[in-house]
Amino acid sequence: MPVKGSRYLGWGLLVGAAAGLVYAWKRTQDLARTGPPGLVDWDRVAEVAGRFCQGAPAMAGVEPHYAAMVERSVREVAAYTGLALPTSTIALRILDRRQWLEANVANFRAVLQPLEELYGQTSSTRNLVTVLLGTPVETFLSTQMGMLLGYLAQRVLGQYDIALLGREPLHDGQLYFVEPNIRGTQAQLGLPGPDFPMWVALHETTHAFEFEAHPWLRGHFNALLQAYLADMESEAEQLGRALTPAGLARLLEKARSGEPWLLWALTPRQRQVFDQMQALMCIVEGYSNHVMKRVGRQILPSFDLIEERIALRQAQRTPAERLFVRLTGLEMKMEQYRLGEEFAAAVVEARGLPFLHRVWERAENLPTLTEIGRPAEWIARMETPPSGTTGE
Numbered sequence: 530m531p532v533k534g535s536r537y538l539g540w541g542l543l544v545g546a547a548a549g550l551v552y553a554w555k556r557t558q559d560l561a562r563t564g565p566p567g568l569v570d571w572d573r574v575a576e577v578a579g580r581f582c583q584g585a586p587a588m589a590g591v592e593p594h595y596a597a598m599v600e601r602s603v604r605e606v607a608a609y610t611g612l613a614l615p616t617s618t619i620a621l622r623i624l625d626r627r628q629w630l631e632a633n634v635a636n637f638r639a640v641l642q643p644l645e646e647l648y649g650q651t652s653s654t655r656n657l658v659t660v661l662l663g664t665p666v667e668t669f670l671s672t673q674m675g676m677l678l679g680y681l682a683q684r685v686l687g688q689y690d691i692a693l694l695g696r697e698p699l700h701d702g703q704l705y706f707v708e709p710n711i712r713g714t715q716a717q718l719g720l721p722g723p724d725f726p727m728w729v730a731l732h733e734t735t736h737a738f739e740f741e742a743h744p745w746l747r748g749h750f751n752a753l754l755q756a757y758l759a760d761m762e763s764e765a766e767q768l769g770r771a772l773t774p775a776g777l778a779r780l781l782e783k784a785r786s787g788e789p790w791l792l793w794a795l796t797p798r799q800r801q802v803f804d805q806m807q808a809l810m811c812i813v814e815g816y817s818n819h820v821m822k823r824v825g826r827q828i829l830p831s832f833d834l835i836e837e838r839i840a841l842r843q844a845q846r847t848p849a850e851r852l853f854v855r856l857t858g859l860e861m862k863m864e865q866y867r868l869g870e871e872f873a874a875a876v877v878e879a880r881g882l883p884f885l886h887r888v889w890e891r892a893e894n895l896p897t898l899t900e901i902g903r904p905a906e907w908i909a910r911m912e913t914p915p916s917g918t919t920g921e
Contacts, residue, residue, distance in 0.1 A: 575630070581683050594726075609820060686707060687704065690705060869901065872902075873885060
């Protein structure tokens with residue numbers, strides 16, 4: 530019996546190897562006609578995401594109403610922070626889900642173009658990894674991105690678009706309000722009246738203050754992104770290793786542990802730049818939340834009720850939704866809100882809002898990820914005289 534079993538096992542291996550060779554040969558012939566697959570199939574991204582974008586169009590004639598809310602938000606944020614915008618108006622657009630999706634697919638495509646070009650340099654019809662895994666990798670990444678954007682298209686209420694990061698020249702950002710989502714969420718949460726749309730407008734306007742009142746910030750964010758993508762080009766070999774069978778096996782193991790797929794193939798240098806971007810987003814989101822809550826409680830009678838029902842909605846996610854949020858990196862986004870807000874509150878309590886505004890003076894003043902978790906260390910660094918000077 531053991532001999533018979535070994536014979537059947539041997540036949541199985543031979544048949545499997547033959548099938549693999551036939552598949553590889555067929556894929557090579559296909560690739561010779563069509564060329565190797567890309568990293569992301571943007572038509573597939575739009576198709577997958579579009580399945581989630583059904584719904585009513587944006588209501589007509591609401592733009593003046595949102596413009597008035599933004600104008601009021603500008604006045605209130607300026608009064609609290611003491612900051613002023615260099616321009617008197619902020620460009621805004623009222624969107625439905627599909628329009629928001631189209632804008633953000635274009636953004637993602639522009640930002641990822643250098644990475645796609647790099648991937649194109651490493652793939653060919655003579656590369657066995659490309660032949661065997663190129664299409665599955667492209668399908669996986671495209672489907673993941675489509676699902677992520679489709680998920681967000683159903684839920685995002687507003688967005689401050691910082692002008693297509695990674696593209697030059699950089700222009701002023703725009704405020705997007707996804708009107709059907711705002712209207713639907715307001716009804717779902719049982720929040721009638723004008724406070725909820727104003728709550729959304731206030732949060733997004735605060736983001737506009739951060740970037741429009743401090744023009745260097747957009748350039749710095751763009752520089753970090755460019756550095757991250759440039760490092761990807763110098764690490765083509767690392768990307769190739771990540772797409773080998775052994776590399777994909779490691780990625781699968783990380784997926785099972787719940788690590789976001791965005792972090793799977795990062796080199797140490799890429800992770801360093803990524804951490805800088807994470808720290809920047811923490812302070813951007815945290816500062817915005819801090820200001821929005823301080824101002825919101827002053828001008829919106831139902832502010833605390835809104836916050837309570839939003840938190841309850843997030844806590845009631847299904848297990849499948851929580852897994853999706855974790856794997857796609859959205860969990861990191863939520864953590865940015867929490868950590869950044871705690872940092873801002875701690876600094877304001879210890880030294881006041883003007884001291885917190887030192888983060889916006891220059892890039893060197895931005896807190897590191899470590900300092901985000903230890904605000905006292907950032908305060909101490911800001912109070913330490915620069916090297917070569919002495920205090921009086």
